[in-house]
Every structure is written in structure tokens, then in C-alpha cells.
Amino acid sequence: MKNFSQNDIISIRDLSKDNLEEIYSKTNEIIEMKAEERREIARGKTLGYLFFEPSTRTRLSFQSAMALLGGTSFGIADATSSSVQKGESLADTVRIMSGYTDAIVLRHSLDGSSKFAAEVSSKPIINAGSGTEEHPTQAIQDLYTIKKELGKIDGKNIGIVGDLKYGRTVYSLLYGLSNYDVNVHLISPESLKIRSDSTYNLKENLSYTESENLDEYIEDLDVLYVTRIQKERFPDEEEYVKVKGSYVIGQDVVNKMKDDSILLHPLPRIDEISTDVDSSKQAKYFQQAEYGKFTRAAILSLLLQ
Amino acid sequence: MKNFSQNDIISIRDLSKDNLEEIYSKTNEIIEMKAEERREIARGKTLGYLFFEPSTRTRLSFQSAMALLGGTSFGIADATSSSVQKGESLADTVRIMSGYTDAIVLRHSLDGSSKFAAEVSSKPIINAGSGTEEHPTQAIQDLYTIKKELGKIDGKNIGIVGDLKYGRTVYSLLYGLSNYDVNVHLISPESLKIRSDSTYNLKENLSYTESENLDEYIEDLDVLYVTRIQKERFPDEEEYVKVKGSYVIGQDVVNKMKDDSILLHPLPRIDEISTDVDSSKQAKYFQQAEYGKFTRAAILSLLLQ
Amino acid sequence: MKNFSQNDIISIRDLSKDNLEEIYSKTNEIIEMKAEERREIARGKTLGYLFFEPSTRTRLSFQSAMALLGGTSFGIADATSSSVQKGESLADTVRIMSGYTDAIVLRHSLDGSSKFAAEVSSKPIINAGSGTEEHPTQAIQDLYTIKKELGKIDGKNIGIVGDLKYGRTVYSLLYGLSNYDVNVHLISPESLKIRSDSTYNLKENLSYTESENLDEYIEDLDVLYVTRIQKERFPDEEEYVKVKGSYVIGQDVVNKMKDDSILLHPLPRIDEISTDVDSSKQAKYFQQAEYGKFTRAAILSLLLQ
Structure with a gap:
């Protein structure tokens, strides 16, 4: 995309790193x-x-x-x-x-x-x-939150946990992150791993690991991005119950996180993050939602000019 | 109606030709x-x-x-x-x-x-x-479109095709047209002809023919106004299928139309007009919809003053 | 409540008489x-x-x-x-x-x-x-209407008739009225009397009688406040029909009311007040609804400042 004026926002894949940085700048400008x-x-x-x-x-x-x-x-x-x-x-x-x-x-x-x-x-x-794949304004909001809260995106360790198969948010975020030099750790049950058909041209630009075990990475993460696990996605309830428990982020998990790391969620949340975590230093998901107002104002401002 | 200020718009029948012309003028003024x-x-x-x-x-x-x-x-x-x-x-x-x-x-x-x-x-x-009869702001939008696109309404040949029995749009348009010196051709299957109880005092002011055959008139029309045919209006599905096909406006029909004629539709369209016609010179239904924004702004402007 | 700025409106019970008077003043200011x-x-x-x-x-x-x-x-x-x-x-x-x-x-x-x-x-x-109990902005609107229409609230005889058990409007109004020196008459069928659990700390501040008979009080009332009686609140339909009829306010009831008294209703009305009463001098329920626009504007104005 050359410039935003009177243009469309269809996919995060259409936006270059420069485009993204222009949106972040405009967002900062609007906030101030x-x-x-x-x-x-x-x-x-x-x-x-x-x-x-x-x-x-x-x-x-x-x-x-x-x-x-x-x-x-x-x-x-x-x-x-x-x-x-x-x-x-x-x-x-x-x-x-x-x-x-x-x-x-x-x-x-x-x-x-x-x-x-x-x-x-x-x-x-x-x-x-x-x-199933596209939610570009959510990804922009997520990227902006990381940049705003951590100062930069490059060099960060980013864990994404939960249902990675069905959430369009995850795919858009991954494509957005592929503009940066980051380490991504995808953590999900086997049955909810990201779909290879949606990511086949992602691998050349983004290095990521896949695992079922959050504990392996939790201490090194700068960002833990949690997604909703929906019951209706599971073939049987037994598997759902098993999986669900293993990815709930409680204070015990947050305690393992670095002091200056952040915990994000696209919301709505059901119970993937316990409410007692809301007051922790790392919890930034409500802030992330509010940033969405400003990143969208920035996008509108760029398109309407 | 003497003047619009703080008055109601109940029926197209309450509006004189002067009232209509005042709305068209105000519409042009607002556009400019x-x-x-x-x-x-x-x-x-x-x-x-x-x-x-x-x-x-x-x-x-x-x-x-x-x-x-x-x-x-x-x-x-x-x-x-x-x-x-x-x-x-x-x-x-x-x-x-x-x-x-x-x-x-x-x-x-x-x-x-x-x-x-x-x-x-x-x-x-x-x-x-x-x-079943009244939709005055739609009729105003339709009349304005004819006037705007063809320069005037008087003297035009206007064909109205489709379900003429159940659509309130048609009745309001006919009453609106009765202010002008036009030739109207109503084309519909026998079972969907206009209701005589809704038109009995129309005949003195408006000359119209009724027919089942669009082909008779198509070459002479300045305006072809197409309405939706709803399946649920038919006593049996067989009749619906038969009728439906015969009034679908495709490129073959448009080809018979005069070069400077226009094709209108109150929308929503289901399949009465093929989408390949959208790009034809005659297709003005999306323009007609947009004019509706300005004619309604004119009406609001006149009432609120 | 000390002041309104950036504060919440949760319950009419949180508002002192001074708070209420401040809202009335602001309402008058906004109207003018x-x-x-x-x-x-x-x-x-x-x-x-x-x-x-x-x-x-x-x-x-x-x-x-x-x-x-x-x-x-x-x-x-x-x-x-x-x-x-x-x-x-x-x-x-x-x-x-x-x-x-x-x-x-x-x-x-x-x-x-x-x-x-x-x-x-x-x-x-x-x-x-x-x-079941709280509707503070409705109570404010009701109190404002009484004050505006009658000049003051203190000293007035106020009858409240209908379903007093289930309507949250009634409880909020009673708590609002407890700031004033008024005589309240509650008139309802036995099965729809106010709930004692919602009013136990009301009695010290508000004097009220309870009765089934509107006729006892009608001639002395300054305000008759009518509430909706909902069919679904009754254990059996027979009782509903009996009760419903006895509290419908028709012109015969209004004729018994003082000349300068007012008839209020939080609306929507079903048939508790006959429509032929709408044109009577006492009927102020549509005015009451319109005041609600201004009292709410006053509240917003105070909170947002």
C-alpha cells in the first residue's frame, strides 16, 4: 500500500512495516x-x-x-x-x-x-x-499495544496461547508480527494448532515454535497473548474440560512472568484469564481495548483525509 | 399543502406539483x-x-x-x-x-x-x-431521479414492470406521476396487476396502459422502473417460476432500450435485474439510491425550517 | 453525595434533598x-x-x-x-x-x-x-414534574395506585419523596402491596397509608401517580381481571380530582388510564416524559463537568 488516503484496509498483509509505523505515529499524534x-x-x-x-x-x-x-x-x-x-x-x-x-x-x-x-x-x-483469517484492525491494535507498552516490537519474545486454529485474530496478529524481528511461541493443544493452509507463506518471514506447554516459555516471554477457547470447537466435552484447565492464566502463572512483561487478550474473555489477575502489573488487556479506540481513530483519520 | 415548515409528509397525494418542484429545487441547492x-x-x-x-x-x-x-x-x-x-x-x-x-x-x-x-x-x-399504498419519500426520490437524469418528467414514456399489486412504492410513484403529462405503461402478470381500489381516482389524472408484455413497449421507453417480485405473493410456486423468468431484465432487454433511457429500481433487488446490467449506461438504480439521501435532506430541511 | 462531578447515580437513596434541588435548578437552567x-x-x-x-x-x-x-x-x-x-x-x-x-x-x-x-x-x-427497586433517573423526573407543575413538593397529598409490589419505579419514587414533608397514600390490591423488605427503612422518613380503595383519597390528592398492572404478575387470570378494572383511571375518576391536581404515569401505559383522559387538565404524563429529557440532560451536565 502506497498511501492510506481513500484506500481500503482489507488485510494486515497489505500493510508494510512503514504503513504500520505510520498508523502508530498517527495514533500517538491523536492521543496527544x-x-x-x-x-x-x-x-x-x-x-x-x-x-x-x-x-x-x-x-x-x-x-x-x-x-x-x-x-x-x-x-x-x-x-x-x-x-x-x-x-x-x-x-x-x-x-x-x-x-x-x-x-x-x-x-x-x-x-x-x-x-x-x-x-x-x-x-x-x-x-x-x-x-477465518482476517481482522486487521485488531492486529494493529495489538501491535500498537506491544510497541506502546514495551517501547518496541523488535527483539521481543511473544507467546500466544489458546485456540490458535479458529481465531482470526491470531492469524492477523502473526502476519502483522512477521514485519518485525520477533520470537513467537505458539502454545495450544494439539487439536487447536494453527492451520498450515493459513500460514504457509508466513514461515519465511516469521520464526515461531509450536508447543503444548506454556511452562517451557513463560519465564522468558515479554508478551503473553491469550485467546478464548470455545467449547463448541471441541469434538467431545471431555477433551474440552481437560484442555481448558491447562491454559487458564491465574496469578500462579503471572507470578512466573517477567516483571516488565505484559499480558494481552483480544477480549471478550470468558475464563481464560482469572479476574484476580486483572489488578496485576502485567494485565494490559483493558488498556489494549482502549488503545483500540485510538488506533481506529488513526486509521479513520488516514483513510478519510 | 401550502408550505412545508413544521408540516407533515403523509402521502404523495398531499403534494402539489409546485410542492414537488420546491423539493427538487431544494435538493439541487443542497447538492451544490x-x-x-x-x-x-x-x-x-x-x-x-x-x-x-x-x-x-x-x-x-x-x-x-x-x-x-x-x-x-x-x-x-x-x-x-x-x-x-x-x-x-x-x-x-x-x-x-x-x-x-x-x-x-x-x-x-x-x-x-x-x-x-x-x-x-x-x-x-x-x-x-x-x-399498501404510501411511500412518499421513495416516490419523491424516484421523480427527482427521472427529472435529474432526463432533464424533465413531462412527455416521457415510463414503463413500470413487476409486482404492481403489492408494492406500496408503485402506488406512490403513480400518484406522483399524475402531476405530470406522461405516458405510463404498466407491465405485470395478470395476477399482479395494480389494485383498482387503490387507483380509482388516479385515472382522471394519469393515462396508463396495462399489459403483460414488456416487449411491446421496451423500445419506446424513456424510463423502465423495475420492482421486486416476491415469491410469497404467489398462490403456487409453478406460477411464480413462470412469471419470474419473464420479467428479469438482462443485457438482452437493455439492448432494446433507447440509448438515453434509464433503468430504475427502488431496491433491494433480488434478481429482477441481472448484475451484468449494473455497468450498462442505462442502469441508474444506485444513483437513484444516492439521490434519496439528498431528496430526504431537502425534505428535512424544508420541514425543520 | 458531596458533588456530582465525575460521580455515579446509583440509587435515589444516595441523593440528599440538596442534591435533588441542585438537579432541579440545573434542569430549569437547561430549559431556559x-x-x-x-x-x-x-x-x-x-x-x-x-x-x-x-x-x-x-x-x-x-x-x-x-x-x-x-x-x-x-x-x-x-x-x-x-x-x-x-x-x-x-x-x-x-x-x-x-x-x-x-x-x-x-x-x-x-x-x-x-x-x-x-x-x-x-x-x-x-x-x-x-x-426490583432502583430507577433513580425516573424518580428524579417524577419529583421534578411535581415541583414544576405544583410549585413545590412539601405539603402535597400524593396517591400512588396500581402494582406497587413489582415496579421499581414506585420504590425509587418513595425514597425520593422521603426527602420531603408529604402525605403518601398507597393504593393497590392486597396481592400487589409494596414489599416490606424494600421499604423497612423508609418508614422513619415518610408517612404513608396503605389501602385498596382509591375513592377514599381521590378528592384530596394533589398528585395521582398511576402504574402499570401486568397480567403476568397475577397467580390466576380471574384475579387479574377483577383488579384491573378497579384501578383504571377514566374520566369519571378524573372528575373527582381537584382542579389543580395532576395525573402522572411513568409510561408505557397499557390501559390503566383511558385515552379520553389524555386531554384533561390533570393529565401530565406526556409532559412528565418530556421533562425526563431535561432532567437527564441536567444529570449528564452535572456528571460530565
């Missing part, structure tokens, strides 16, 4: 701006959201980002109460929405949906999660 | 205005929407219109998550909403609902679709 | 302000709403209040389309929302939910109805 100055950035601009899958967090963080910039947002929070029910195609919905707004945020269950939407839209499309 | 100027029109004003039937397009176009004018909109997008479920009457809901906002957009399945709402509301009511 | 002046109060500020129970009226009145002050609101109108479905805790939802907005409005079925939310939120929490 005076409120009155920020409100001028998208004044009179509109953001349309089209959520074909439920997602509170992502929608609200985009709405808060747009409000921060002085703009307005509206759309479809839940595709069940929409014309989509009348059988309208995604292409038509997007095309019409692009006549109503200055940019569109799209969440859709299908791989490629955002790319497809961008082809028919006359306004920038921002992928707010599609299919 | 600078963004900063537009944003002053409804600054600090609020639009409440009450949708008792699902409708994405109409709601979003009103929200985009209100945002364009610098105002705020909020309301009930889906009456199932509202006090209506607690058994509240439409009158009470409207009365309370009129205490919260500067104007109300109402969609409701009952004929007469908007008229009734206007009687109890202390603020202007805009009918966003009621019962 | 010029629109341009009002719009500066929350300019660039955001209100997040989290509704875990449906409530149109309360949500819309907060949205209209925020718009009046020039601010933006967004959130979850209906918890079924949210991450809550993914099993997220209330604490996490609130914590994240507090990173996105400047204040949070919460409606939740559990007693204590707002207090709990306030403990984890970094921004002010406003209880928009919780559990």
Missing part, C-alpha cells in the same frame, strides 16, 4: 491532540457500519473512534433486522451504503468478503473481521 | 452547497425514527440525510426490542417521541398510521412507508 | 438556555448505553438529552446482539465501555448491578433501572 483539534478531523464525515456477524466491541470502538474525530456513525449492527433478510446481495448493500457514507466498516463471516466489497464500493472499506 | 454550509441546516436538531417494519435502506438514507445537515438521529430500528412489546399504543409511542425530537420518521404496516401519528404528534411526521 | 449554549455543554463528549433489559423510553430520553447537550451516544440497545452472548461478564463489558465513552447508562435486571459496575468503571455510571 487537544480534544477540539481532534474533533475537526472527521467533522461532517460519516462512517457506515455493516455487521453481518455480531460484534459489540469492534463496532463500539469504531463508533467511539469516529465520535473522537467529530464524525457520525450509523449502520446495521445486526444483519437480521435488515434488507439482507429480503435477500439482497452483499454487493448491493455495500454499493448503496457507499452512497450514504464516507467510509464503511464491514464484518462478515466469509473469507474475501471485504476484498469483494472494496471492488464495488465507491468509498474506503475497513475490514472489521472476515472469515 | 458547501459541506460546511449544509451542516448548519439542522445543527442541534434531532430526528427520531420509529420503524415498526424492518427497512435498512430507508432508515439509513434518513440517517445519512440528517448527518449531511449536521443533525442527529436516533430511535427504534426494530420494534421488537422496544416498549411496543410491552403493549404500548402507536399514539403513545409517537407522542413521547415527539417530546424527544424535532421530527419523526415512521414506518408502519398499517394504512393510515402516519396520518394517525400526525394527529397526536407535536412535531412533523414523515411517512417512511405505511400500509 | 439558548440552544447554541446548551450544545456546548457536552460537545465532543460521548455517552455509552448498555441495556441488558429492553427499554425504549429511557434509552431514547438519554439519547435526546445527550443530543440536546451537543454530545454523542452509542451502545448496546439490546444485549442479545452483543458480546454478552459470548459469555462476557458485566464487569468486563462495563470496563471496556468506560474506555470508549465519558459516561455509561446501564439498565440491568439484577439488584446491585449499577453499584457493581461503578466499582469497575473508570467513568460515571448512571443507573437506568436495576433489579
Whole structure:
């Protein structure tokens, strides 16, 4: 991607390291701006959201980002109460929405949906999660959090634990991390390892280990990124119960972590991290969520200019 | 209607030709205005929407219109998550909403609902679709599109094809067209002809033919207005399949159309128009949808002044 | 409560008489302000709403209040389309929302939910109805209406009729009234009397009678506050039908009321008050609803400062 202006955010893979650094800079700039100055950035601009899958967090963080910039947002929070029910195609919905707004945020269950939407839209499309692999704005938020909290991303030991197979967040984060010189440790039960079809061109750019045992790495990690393990992903309940217990991050696990390491989670959390860990020094997941407001404001600011 | 200020938009039948022309002028004015100027029109004003039937397009176009004018909109997008479920009457809901906002957009399945709402509301009511006949803001958008794209409405040959019996859009458009000197050709299967009870006082002001055969007229049309044919309207599936095929507008049909004719559709489209037609010169339905943002902004601007 | 700035509104019991009077003053101030002046109060500020129970009226009145002050609101109108479905805790939802907005409005079925939310939120929490007892902003709106319409609250005879057992509105109103020197008459069927567990520390500050017979008091009342009687609260339908009829306020009942008395209802109304009463001098429930916009604007204005 050459420049952001009036462009789309479809995949984290489209963003070079320079693109990412530009977003981080813009994020810092927005955080430091005076409120009155920020409100001028998208004044009179509109953001349309089209959520074909439920997602509170992502929608609200985009709405808060747009409000921060002085703009307005509206759309479809839940595709069940929409014309989509009348059988309208995604292409038509997007095309019409692009006549109503200055940019569109799209969440859709299908791989490629955002790319497809961008082809028919006359306004920038921002992928707010599609299919099994893509959630670029989440990855940007995650990378920004690491950089902001640890000063830099290069040279860090990053553990990612939990369900690595089904979470689109993990794939986007890995592709994002492949721009940096990091050591990644993937920790999951055998049945929830990352899919090779989604990572085959990742290996040349990113060095990572795979393991079932968090204890091997915990003491050396700078970042521990925890993901949700969903019961419905398991073939039988017995295996779920076994696995679930082994990846719950409690205070005992945090105690093994370095003093200046950080614990992240894309949220929502069910019980992968005990709530008694929330007050620990390492717990940064709520901060990470709040950074999402500013990274999304930065993205909107770059696209709408 | 004498003037728009603080008045209601209940039926296209309440609007004289002068009223319509005033809306077209205001629409042109708003399109040409600078963004900063537009944003002053409804600054600090609020639009409440009450949708008792699902409708994405109409709601979003009103929200985009209100945002364009610098105002705020909020309301009930889906009456199932509202006090209506607690058994509240439409009158009470409207009365309370009129205490919260500067104007109300109402969609409701009952004929007469908007008229009734206007009687109890202390603020202007805009009918966003009621019962079987009324959808005045859609008709205004359709008329504006014809005028904008063809220069004038008078003297044009206008074909309307599809389900003419059940679509409220068609009736409102016909009443709107009755202000002009046009030739209308209604083309539908026998079972989906327009209802005589909804058109009995139309015939004196509008000359139209009825036919099952689009081919008779296609070469002479200036406007071909296509409507959705809904499967559930047919007594048996066999008839549906037969009819459906015969009114699908493909490139072969468009090829017969005049070079400077236009193809319209109120949308959402299912498959009445093939997507390969989208790129044809005649296809103006997405443009028509976008004009709806500006015609609604014009209406809001006139009512709120 | 010492002062409102950045504080929470959890329970009407936390508010002293001085606090209440400060809200009334602020409400009057906001009503009298010029629109341009009002719009500066929350300019660039955001209100997040989290509704875990449906409530149109309360949500819309907060949205209209925020718009009046020039601010933006967004959130979850209906918890079924949210991450809550993914099993997220209330604490996490609130914590994240507090990173996105400047204040949070919460409606939740559990007693204590707002207090709990306030403990984890970094921004002010406003209880928009919780559990069986608390609906402080409704009580403030009710008290303000009495004061505004009758000049003062002290010395007034206030009848409250209907379902006094299950309505959270009644308990909050009673606690609010306990700041004033009033005579309260509670009128309900035996099975819908107020719960003693919710009022045991009310009696020292508020004098009230309990009766089944509205006729005993009707002529002396300054305020008649009517609540909804819900069918589903009754053990058998026969009792419901019997009770329902006896508390419907028709014109015959209003005729017995003093000329300068007022008839209130928190709304939505089903049929506890006949619609022919709406035009009577005493009927102030729609006015009461509209005051809610201004009292909520006053509350927001005080909290956000």
C-alpha cells in the first residue's frame, strides 16, 4: 500500500512495516491532540457500519473512534433486522451504503468478503473481521499495544496461547508480527494448532515454535497473548474440560512472568484469564481495548483525509 | 399543502406539483452547497425514527440525510426490542417521541398510521412507508431521479414492470406521476396487476396502459422502473417460476432500450435485474439510491425550517 | 453525595434533598438556555448505553438529552446482539465501555448491578433501572414534574395506585419523596402491596397509608401517580381481571380530582388510564416524559463537568 488516503484496509498483509509505523505515529499524534483539534478531523464525515456477524466491541470502538474525530456513525449492527433478510446481495448493500457514507466498516463471516466489497464500493472499506483469517484492525491494535507498552516490537519474545486454529485474530496478529524481528511461541493443544493452509507463506518471514506447554516459555516471554477457547470447537466435552484447565492464566502463572512483561487478550474473555489477575502489573488487556479506540481513530483519520 | 415548515409528509397525494418542484429545487441547492454550509441546516436538531417494519435502506438514507445537515438521529430500528412489546399504543409511542425530537420518521404496516401519528404528534411526521399504498419519500426520490437524469418528467414514456399489486412504492410513484403529462405503461402478470381500489381516482389524472408484455413497449421507453417480485405473493410456486423468468431484465432487454433511457429500481433487488446490467449506461438504480439521501435532506430541511 | 462531578447515580437513596434541588435548578437552567449554549455543554463528549433489559423510553430520553447537550451516544440497545452472548461478564463489558465513552447508562435486571459496575468503571455510571427497586433517573423526573407543575413538593397529598409490589419505579419514587414533608397514600390490591423488605427503612422518613380503595383519597390528592398492572404478575387470570378494572383511571375518576391536581404515569401505559383522559387538565404524563429529557440532560451536565 502506497498511501492510506481513500484506500481500503482489507488485510494486515497489505500493510508494510512503514504503513504500520505510520498508523502508530498517527495514533500517538491523536492521543496527544487537544480534544477540539481532534474533533475537526472527521467533522461532517460519516462512517457506515455493516455487521453481518455480531460484534459489540469492534463496532463500539469504531463508533467511539469516529465520535473522537467529530464524525457520525450509523449502520446495521445486526444483519437480521435488515434488507439482507429480503435477500439482497452483499454487493448491493455495500454499493448503496457507499452512497450514504464516507467510509464503511464491514464484518462478515466469509473469507474475501471485504476484498469483494472494496471492488464495488465507491468509498474506503475497513475490514472489521472476515472469515477465518482476517481482522486487521485488531492486529494493529495489538501491535500498537506491544510497541506502546514495551517501547518496541523488535527483539521481543511473544507467546500466544489458546485456540490458535479458529481465531482470526491470531492469524492477523502473526502476519502483522512477521514485519518485525520477533520470537513467537505458539502454545495450544494439539487439536487447536494453527492451520498450515493459513500460514504457509508466513514461515519465511516469521520464526515461531509450536508447543503444548506454556511452562517451557513463560519465564522468558515479554508478551503473553491469550485467546478464548470455545467449547463448541471441541469434538467431545471431555477433551474440552481437560484442555481448558491447562491454559487458564491465574496469578500462579503471572507470578512466573517477567516483571516488565505484559499480558494481552483480544477480549471478550470468558475464563481464560482469572479476574484476580486483572489488578496485576502485567494485565494490559483493558488498556489494549482502549488503545483500540485510538488506533481506529488513526486509521479513520488516514483513510478519510 | 401550502408550505412545508413544521408540516407533515403523509402521502404523495398531499403534494402539489409546485410542492414537488420546491423539493427538487431544494435538493439541487443542497447538492451544490458547501459541506460546511449544509451542516448548519439542522445543527442541534434531532430526528427520531420509529420503524415498526424492518427497512435498512430507508432508515439509513434518513440517517445519512440528517448527518449531511449536521443533525442527529436516533430511535427504534426494530420494534421488537422496544416498549411496543410491552403493549404500548402507536399514539403513545409517537407522542413521547415527539417530546424527544424535532421530527419523526415512521414506518408502519398499517394504512393510515402516519396520518394517525400526525394527529397526536407535536412535531412533523414523515411517512417512511405505511400500509399498501404510501411511500412518499421513495416516490419523491424516484421523480427527482427521472427529472435529474432526463432533464424533465413531462412527455416521457415510463414503463413500470413487476409486482404492481403489492408494492406500496408503485402506488406512490403513480400518484406522483399524475402531476405530470406522461405516458405510463404498466407491465405485470395478470395476477399482479395494480389494485383498482387503490387507483380509482388516479385515472382522471394519469393515462396508463396495462399489459403483460414488456416487449411491446421496451423500445419506446424513456424510463423502465423495475420492482421486486416476491415469491410469497404467489398462490403456487409453478406460477411464480413462470412469471419470474419473464420479467428479469438482462443485457438482452437493455439492448432494446433507447440509448438515453434509464433503468430504475427502488431496491433491494433480488434478481429482477441481472448484475451484468449494473455497468450498462442505462442502469441508474444506485444513483437513484444516492439521490434519496439528498431528496430526504431537502425534505428535512424544508420541514425543520 | 458531596458533588456530582465525575460521580455515579446509583440509587435515589444516595441523593440528599440538596442534591435533588441542585438537579432541579440545573434542569430549569437547561430549559431556559439558548440552544447554541446548551450544545456546548457536552460537545465532543460521548455517552455509552448498555441495556441488558429492553427499554425504549429511557434509552431514547438519554439519547435526546445527550443530543440536546451537543454530545454523542452509542451502545448496546439490546444485549442479545452483543458480546454478552459470548459469555462476557458485566464487569468486563462495563470496563471496556468506560474506555470508549465519558459516561455509561446501564439498565440491568439484577439488584446491585449499577453499584457493581461503578466499582469497575473508570467513568460515571448512571443507573437506568436495576433489579426490583432502583430507577433513580425516573424518580428524579417524577419529583421534578411535581415541583414544576405544583410549585413545590412539601405539603402535597400524593396517591400512588396500581402494582406497587413489582415496579421499581414506585420504590425509587418513595425514597425520593422521603426527602420531603408529604402525605403518601398507597393504593393497590392486597396481592400487589409494596414489599416490606424494600421499604423497612423508609418508614422513619415518610408517612404513608396503605389501602385498596382509591375513592377514599381521590378528592384530596394533589398528585395521582398511576402504574402499570401486568397480567403476568397475577397467580390466576380471574384475579387479574377483577383488579384491573378497579384501578383504571377514566374520566369519571378524573372528575373527582381537584382542579389543580395532576395525573402522572411513568409510561408505557397499557390501559390503566383511558385515552379520553389524555386531554384533561390533570393529565401530565406526556409532559412528565418530556421533562425526563431535561432532567437527564441536567444529570449528564452535572456528571460530565
